[in-house]
Amino acid sequence: MAGTGNEQARKTAEGLAYSSGFGNEHSSEAVTGALPVGRNSPQLAPLGLYAEQLSGSAFTEPRRHNHRSWLYRIRPSAAHPPFVRAEQGAIRSAPFTDCVPDPNRLRWNPLPEPTGPVDFLDGLWTLGGNGDATQRTGMAVHLYYANSSMTQRVFSDADGELLIVPERGGLLLRTELGLLRAEPGHVALIPRGVRFRVELLDADARGYVCENYGQPFQLPDLGPIGANGLANARDFLAPVAAYEDVEGDFEVVNKFCGNLWKATYDHSPLDVVAWHGNHVPYVYDLHRFNVIGSISYDHPDPSIFTVLTSPSDTPGLAGVDFVVFAPRWLVGEDTFRPPYFHRNVMSEYMGLIEGAYDAKTAGKGGFVPGGSSLHNMMSAHGPDRETFDRASAAELKPQKVDDGLAFMFETRWPLTLTEQARDAEHLQRRYDDVWQGLQRHFRP
Ligand SMILES: O=C(O)Cc1cc(O)ccc1O
Numbered sequence: 001m002a003g004t005g006n007e008q009a010r011k012t013a014e015g016l017a018y019s020s021g022f023g024n025e026h027s028s029e030a031v032t033g034a035l036p037v038g039r040n041s042p043q044l045a046p047l048g049l050y051a052e053q054l055s056g057s058a059f060t061e062p063r064r065h066n067h068r069s070w071l072y073r074i075r076p077s078a079a080h081p082p083f084v085r086a087e088q089g090a091i092r093s094a095p096f097t098d099c100v101p102d103p104n105r106l107r108w109n110p111l112p113e114p115t116g117p118v119d120f121l122d123g124l125w126t127l128g129g130n131g132d133a134t135q136r137t138g139m140a141v142h143l144y145y146a147n148s149s150m151t152q153r154v155f156s157d158a159d160g161e162l163l164i165v166p167e168r169g170g171l172l173l174r175t176e177l178g179l180l181r182a183e184p185g186h187v188a189l190i191p192r193g194v195r196f197r198v199e200l201l202d203a204d205a206r207g208y209v210c211e212n213y214g215q216p217f218q219l220p221d222l223g224p225i226g227a228n229g230l231a232n233a234r235d236f237l238a239p240v241a242a243y244e245d246v247e248g249d250f251e252v253v254n255k256f257c258g259n260l261w262k263a264t265y266d267h268s269p270l271d272v273v274a275w276h277g278n279h280v281p282y283v284y285d286l287h288r289f290n291v292i293g294s295i296s297y298d299h300p301d302p303s304i305f306t307v308l309t310s311p312s313d314t315p316g317l318a319g320v321d322f323v324v325f326a327p328r329w330l331v332g333e334d335t336f337r338p339p340y341f342h343r344n345v346m347s348e349y350m351g352l353i354e355g356a357y358d359a360k361t362a363g364k365g366g367f368v369p370g371g372s373s374l375h376n377m378m379s380a381h382g383p384d385r386e387t388f389d390r391a392s393a394a395e396l397k398p399q400k401v402d403d404g405l406a407f408m409f410e411t412r413w414p415l416t417l418t419e420q421a422r423d424a425e426h427l428q429r430r431y432d433d434v435w436q437g438l439q440r441h442f443r444p
């Protein structure tokens with residue numbers, strides 16, 4: 001079953017070539033001479049290919065926000081029969097109107113294991129989100145749990161880009177622009193509209209997805225940090241061209257304004273022989289993140305851990321930030337070192353890729369890999385009781401925090417849950433208890 005069929009995918013994934021950089025123009029050809037020189041759209045494209053532009057931004061957006069790629073393919077994407085509605089599975093979209101927004105602190109155990117064969121697409125399960133997919137604002141949080149590779153079908157999302165955060169099991173992403181390998185500890189981004197198939201490198205695969213309806217993720221400005229630091233542009237890896245020249249029935253599933261639609265092509269739609277542009281998928285290894293922190297006192301705000309940000313129309317107010325809590329040293333003097341108690345106008349969704357998180361007690365019934373928490377706008381949270389007691393008494397020698405990898409999707413709009421997330425068996429019903437028993441220490 002799963003696992004055995006994945007050896008081929010792993011072999012393929014191991015030798016992959018990449019093109020490095022963030023936001024730059026890449027170009028690649030799988031066959032020499034397939035990429036036109038000096039123009040995008042010659043009267044006849046080389047080698048009998050079709051030229052096709054894929055635009056992720058309006059033609060007229062400022063140059064720094066302009067995203068498009070030119071694809072040179074065996075057949076144009078336009079050659080397809082009508083799309084018809086497809087099984088929706090557990091995928092939901094904004095606006096999320098089934099539940100009222102909930103001010104409670106919420107936490108979930110990992111998704112339950114699937115029973116039958118489930119591929120990445122069927123394994124997607126929406127927790128909630130905000131904004132409106134048709135307005136290209138906001139975001140959705142999905143989790144996935146798959147035990148089979150996608151075969152003879154590809155997925156594309158017209159509603160937004162997909163930031164995939166594997167927690168368990170490696171993925172081979174076969175995209176129109178080429179192949180990417182994403183292991184736990186990496187993140188992969190599939191831009192809006194790019195078609196892709198997910199093959200598993202291990203027996204099963206589990207993780208998180210941020211579907212960003214808003215402006216594409218970009219690197220945060222560094223301000224006084226300087227020219228280097230946080231996620232460095234050169235560590236983002238785009239694929240090189242790789243094409244399938246295969247005839248046969250291929251289902252293209254398209255998420256459009258919240259609904260899944262499908263059309264059957266008579267050939268593989270991953271038939272791009274050459275391409276150039278900046279609307280590209282990429283992978284990034286979170287272990288490459290250059291963590292910056294305090295070397296004097298106080299616990300800095302977690303905005304210093306921002307890997308990628310999707311700005312909204314208001315400067316400084318992100319539609320969504322992707323933030324990582326990576327291994328680092330803590331050296332603060334006279335400082336409560338774990339995250340402080342706080343209430344935040346931004347809404348915080350957190351997940352755990354491996355190990356433990358320094359503000360939350362690990363172990364069964366706690367914050368565990370594959371689990372997640374939601375601290376919506378202004379909800380009071382911070383270190384749990386055990387963490388508070390431990391950190392208040394800790395000897396403040398330099399300490400390496402290297403027992404885990406956690407992340408946050410932080411968004412300016414509160415998240416509203418789906419019904420399935422609110423009613424989930426794996427919702428922890430007594431999460432509030434972690435803040436019970438915080439003793440009074442006031443001595444006036
Ligand atoms: O709530 C959390 O654990 C996330 C978080 C981490 C941190 O270091 C400071 C503030 C914050 O919201």
Ligand SMILES: [Fe+2]
Binds near residue numbers: 342344382
């Ligand atoms: Fe927080």
